[in-house]
Amino acid sequence: MAIRNDQGIVLRGYPFGESHRIVVLVSPNSGKIRAVAKGVRKTKSRFGGRLEPFTHVDLVLYEGRNLDTITQVSTISAFGELRNHLDRVLAASTMLEVVDAVVQQDESAHRMFLLLQRGLTVLDREAPHPDLVTSFLLKAAVVIGVGPSFDSCAGCGTKEDLKRFSFAEGGSLCDSCRVPGSYALRDGLIDYLAMVGAAEFHALGEPDESLSREALGVTRRFLEYHLDRRIKSLAMLDA
Numbered sequence: 001m002a003i004r005n006d007q008g009i010v011l012r013g014y015p016f017g018e019s020h021r022i023v024v025l026v027s028p029n030s031g032k033i034r035a036v037a038k039g040v041r042k043t044k045s046r047f048g049g050r051l052e053p054f055t056h057v058d059l060v061l062y063e064g065r066n067l068d069t070i071t072q073v074s075t076i077s078a079f080g081e082l083r084n085h086l087d088r089v090l091a092a093s094t095m096l097e098v099v100d101a102v103v104q105q106d107e108s109a110h111r112m113f114l115l116l117q118r119g120l121t122v123l124d125r126e127a128p129h130p131d132l133v134t135s136f137l138l139k140a141a142v143v144i145g146v147g148p149s150f151d152s153c154a155g156c157g158t159k160e161d162l163k164r165f166s167f168a169e170g171g172s173l174c175d176s177c178r179v180p181g182s183y184a185l186r187d188g189l190i191d192y193l194a195m196v197g198a199a200e201f202h203a204l205g206e207p208d209e210s211l212s213r214e215a216l217g218v219t220r221r222f223l224e225y226h227l228d229r230r231i232k233s234l235a236m237l238d239a
């Protein structure tokens, strides 16, 4: 049996046996990690709160036949301020949920890890910009290889008259390339999505309230289409 070091951001955990917990993390090198934290459900756990969601930790793992066991944990970043605000927690939860849905075990996940880390860092510093989650989802789509095209028609390449958006075609469409089931978008929405997708999280521009909500709606449905699953935490954001 070998001991190895790794690092990761905690995505979630669930009970295992009477007093243990399985912790699910995303690691830049190893993708999704599932490991046992023994005795964490006792009142005086030696891991404290270090294995709670959002925490970026350094780990020492004891490799098992089926599951690794966490033997040591130290906090790299707790994102402690983020946890004090419900709106930040909700935005961060959507980020975790998407990362959890796309990252695989034993497959490096550098870009997705860095994207999540940048998202949590900005949420630790400030209240969520109305377009932050939209920007995160668009960037996540790029990382998994389904980034939508906004600057030209996904059918013929023209840059003019882009008023439709197709999930299956992977982006905006001009009027002549429209396909059944493509959405008619409000004027300005394609440009708005392009801007939100390209901007760094800390440098998102002045939000346009009327476009912001629709941008999130379209982006969410686009990503759900490609992931073939609902993003449940976004239903809470909507509420």
Ligand SMILES: [Zn+2]
Residues within 6 Å of the ligand: 153, 154, 155, 156, 157, 158, 173, 174, 175, 176, 177
């Ligand atoms: Zn076209």
